[in-house]
Amino acid sequence: MGKPTGFMEYDRENAAAVAPKERIKNFNEFHTPLSKEKQRVQAARCMNCGVPFCQAGMNIMGMTSGCPLHNLVPEWNDLLYTNNWEQAYNRLTKTNNFPEFTSRVCPALCEAACTCGHWEDPVTCKANEHGIIENAYEKGYAAAKPPRVRTGKKVAIIGSGPAGLAAADQLNKRGHSVTVFERDDRVGGLLMYGIPNMKLEKWVIDRKINIMKEEGVEFITNANVGKDIKPAKLLKEYDRVILACGAKNPRNIKAPGRDAEGIYFAVDFLKATTKSLLDSELKDNKYISAKGKKVVIIGGGDTGNDCVGTSIRHGAAGVIQLEMMPKAPDERAENNPWPEWPRVCKTDYGQEEAIAMFGSDPRIYQTTVKEFLKDKNGKLCGLKTVKLEGKKDEKTGRMQMVEVPGSESKLDCDLVLIAAGFLGTEDYIAKAFGVDLNARTNVATEAGHYKTNVENVFTAGDMHRGQSLVVWAIREGREAAREVDESLMGYSYLSVQ
Incomplete structure (x- = not known):
């Protein structure tokens, strides 16, 4: 470990964030990384536990505890503390292809499982990961390394x-x-158009893509396989095909008035903003603007929060976020002990900005839409909402959220963004390749494998497991690659963890 008594001597220190009212003036990332010396101090807090739950990535009570990539967190914290930054980079990239992405957008499952966090504040694993990878780019450790031999x-x-x-x-x-x-x-994909620029600036993606190009990977954009490019052509020209198209069917809200003008899926709203930002700094006006509008976001997850932050940057007149479920407790409940993922209320950057701008948390819990209201011209002008409560289903024994009679109310709004999650694979790509889908409309494979029912066709990521985290997608991509390699060569030495 870095320093045996480090966790007792040093307090956790996070990267400083730009104040909400200042950072909403642009779409830039808004955290200032710690200095190298301060990061060494933070790394000193890592105890190199006998059982490092931070790298476990295991399922506990239906939730992931620790890093699904099994990142060697104690090792690279120790190396950072001893100023061995290059070796820290080597150990980090042994398990993670893209620490420049995860150190920005991952919810830090490692920190939630940190033993220090059981008693006080966890180690700043995510910030240390960010420091290691950015130093590697600065020093040249992360430069392109093309393979010396090609297999054909x-x-x-x-x-x-x-x-x-x-x-x-x-x-x-x-x-x-x-x-x-x-x-x-x-x-x-999701990294470019699904995650707003203030969480992941797009030059970070381009930097890594350019390195992958130098290493020999070919990228073809504006290529819609299944429509513009026939699967038969690919199966003829390539030895193997991997489907990694995501789970891009957005869940709809089927309430009366759904056809009103002014209702959009969150993914379309976020994508249009990022594309316009990259193309023209929003000057082309080819995006769904929230400027001057009363915005209601349906969905309380990360995507809903991203819509809050984006709407505020547009100049929304007000933002409300509807959440079907009850508010989570502010601290761990007794039935949610460490090292389980903490089911606690998190106030994310978008909600912080809404509080700063409008004086209150934008979230309204245990509420859903009963009807979309429209004016005589068919434009959205409001919502009829209803409160929900949890009740146990007599047949299944499961808790369900049901309407509270007489709890209807109205909300004024002229822009609704549906951020209710995704349902699975898009039909056209699955049908084009002829792959089987499971009951959740994800591409079906044998448990623990990535080969589909179609010869030489594999799958990975959200298309395989359903909507999930970036870190899980990376793990699936690594595991699918190993399985493809084995099918091609008869063996594989590709690491998956």
């Missing part, structure tokens, strides 16, 4: 989100020739 095998990957990129990176390192097909105009 060709792999096509459909989708350039974190799963597709991880699979591409691994298979290219192995010496296979990899081509990634992306239907959008820019590479990155």
Whole structure:
């Protein structure tokens, strides 16, 4: 460990955040990283536990505890503390292809499982990861390293989100020739257009993509496989195909008045803003503007929070976020002990900004939409909402949220953003390849495997497991790459953890 008594001597210190009213003036990342010396101090707090739950990535009570990539957190914290930054980078990238992404957007499952966090504040694993990877770019450790030998095998990957990129990176390192097909105009998938710029500036993605190109990975954009490009052509030209197209069917809200003008899916709202920002600094007006509007966001998760922050940057007149479930407790409950993922109320950056701008938390709990109200011109003008309460279903014994009779009320609004999650794989790509889907409309495979029912076709990421975290997508991409490599070569030495 870095320092045996470090956790007793030093307090946790986070990267400083720009004040909410200042940071909403732009779409830039708003945290100032700690200095190298301060990061060494933070690394000294790591105890190198006998049982490091931070890297466990295991399921406890239906939730992941620790890093799904099994990042060697105690090792690289110790190396950071002893000023061995290059070796820290080597250990970090042994398990994680993209620490420049995860150190910005991951909810830090490692920190939630940190033993220090059982008693006081956890180690700043996420900030230390950020420091290690950014130093590696600065010093040249993260430069391109093309494979010395090529196998002559060709792999096509459909989708350039974190799963597709991880699979591409691994298979290219192995010496296979990899081509990634992306239907959008820019590479990155969810990372590019699903996550706002203030959480992940897009030059960070481009920097890594350029390195992957130098290493030999080919990227083809504006390539909609299944529509513009036939699967039969790919299966003929490539030895293997990996489907990593995400779970992009947004869950709808089927209430009366749904056809009103002014209702959009969150994914379309966020994508349009990022694309316009990158294309023209929002000057082309080719985005769904929230300026001057009373915005209601349906959904209390990360995507809903991103819509809050984006709407405020547009100049919304007000923002409300509807959440079906009750408010989580502010502190761990007795039935949610460490090292389980803490089911506590988190006030994220968007909600912080709404509080600063409008004086109150934008979230309204245990509430859903009963009807979308529209004016005589068919434009959205308000919502009829209803309160919900938890009741046990007599047949299944499960708790369900049901309407509270007589609790209807009205909300004025002229823009609704639906951030209610995703339902699974888009039909057209699954039908084009003929892959089977499971009951959750994800691409079906044997448990623990990535090969589909179609010969030489594999899958990974959200398309395989359903909507999930970037870190899980990277793990799936790595595991799928190993399975593809084994199918091509008869064996594989590709690491998955």
